[in-house]
Amino acid sequence: MSDPFNILCLSAQAPDLVTSAFGPFVVQACGKLDELSNQLHLQPYDAVLFDLKLTGGADRLLHWAGLPRAVLESAVVVIGPEPTPAVCLRLLQAGVRDVLSSREATPEALGRVLRLAIERKRIDDSARRAYSIDLTTGLPNHNQLQEHMTHLLALREREPAAMALIVLHLDGFRAVEASLGTEAANVLRRKAAVRLRGSLRASDVVASLGPDMFAVLLAWLDADEDADHVARKLLAAVNQPFQVAGQDVPVGARLGVSQYPAHGKDAATLLRHAVGLASGGSFGRLLGQGAAANDES
Known part of the structure; x- marks a missing residue:
């Protein structure tokens, strides 16, 4: 069995993730952004899940001071009530890995999206390290x-x-x-x-x-x-x-x-x-x- 993925959630769907076949997931639920900021300082998470209904909307999330750290350290996925293409693009430009509509966010679909977002981030991080390091000496290039x-x-x-x-x-x-x-x-x-x-x-x-x-x-x-x-x-x-x-x-x-x-x-x-x-x-x-x-x- 693979090691569990640690997920930090500001989402009503958080408890459902433990049943996904794309896990295993260990879920830590938060009630508000300030609480989530504190959790990010305490330990690393493989992914962070946001529900725009709980963050106060996309603009609030995009202006949240903790978002740059969240997207740097974790695979960030957002759930929104029928997000528009413009909103999705703004979130992706800010480093969010994927955006789902609320009606799509079944436990199976959400688990799949989170797992793939985590794997993509790991691949991207590995490629970035290879891009920035001289492989012969281990020095920055x-x-x-x-x-x-x-x-x-x-x-x-x-x-x-x-x-x-x-x-x-x-x-x-x-x-x-x-x-x-x-x-x-x-x-x-x-x-x-x-x-x-x-x-x-x-x-x-x-x-x-x-x-x-x-x-x-x-x-x-x-x-x-x-x-x-x-x-x-x-x-x-x-x-x-x-x-x-x-x-x-x-x-x-x-x-x-x-x-x-x-x-x-x-x-x-x-x-x-x-x-x-x-x-x-x-x-x-x-x-x-x-x-x-x-x-x-």
């Missing part, structure tokens, strides 16, 4: 980095503070791939990611921009010169040879640094500036000369 920067920059408009983006263009990956194979190159990328992550604060973000390029987002700087200090620290970290397939592999690095707000006030501009500097070799090309670091595969 270009799209996720830009999204994170955009949110952070919006915060900086309200709470001004210096921040910086460092881009590292590493040389040596293509030679490793040509001589030792693709998996060896992937091992090298993972080791480089570990070294970069180990050289930073927990609040800083490391992202993958491609096969031989990484980005480091310094979310908060006490002084402008701190960015160059961190950049040189990162250079020193990757400048030590890596051990791959029993061999010492030297890696060269070129760096580009862009600072907010001096070099731009949006994610695309800051990223373009740093990538351009790294591609042009503004910090020069440094080949590892020291002893191999203690890397883990």
Whole structure:
């Protein structure tokens, strides 16, 4: 028997769900939106079911402060008295997974719609994670980095503070791939990611921009010169040879640094500036000369 699905309901149909063949469902009923908000803070739910007759209508639900959190964490389904196409579209645009008319909401139909909404959300969440993560290193990819920067920059408009983006263009990956194979190159990328992550604060973000390029987002700087200090620290970290397939592999690095707000006030501009500097070799090309670091595969 599969694990039960936890359903939070603001609906008169809540008790009927336990009989659906599309379950098993464990149902938590709420009497009003404020109570439902409190429940969402207490535990996660696979789905949330709203009856527009109990929410005060579609407009009330759409303006409810808890709706963004509900659609982010759960599959949201709405029941309405003959909802119009316009209302359905507005609800879908707000993140609702499905809309049923009250006359359609039999226990069997409602159970089916909830189960399919839950499964679709799980599939979508899995695809979104794959879209936002570099599968070789587990780091955020270009799209996720830009999204994170955009949110952070919006915060900086309200709470001004210096921040910086460092881009590292590493040389040596293509030679490793040509001589030792693709998996060896992937091992090298993972080791480089570990070294970069180990050289930073927990609040800083490391992202993958491609096969031989990484980005480091310094979310908060006490002084402008701190960015160059961190950049040189990162250079020193990757400048030590890596051990791959029993061999010492030297890696060269070129760096580009862009600072907010001096070099731009949006994610695309800051990223373009740093990538351009790294591609042009503004910090020069440094080949590892020291002893191999203690890397883990």
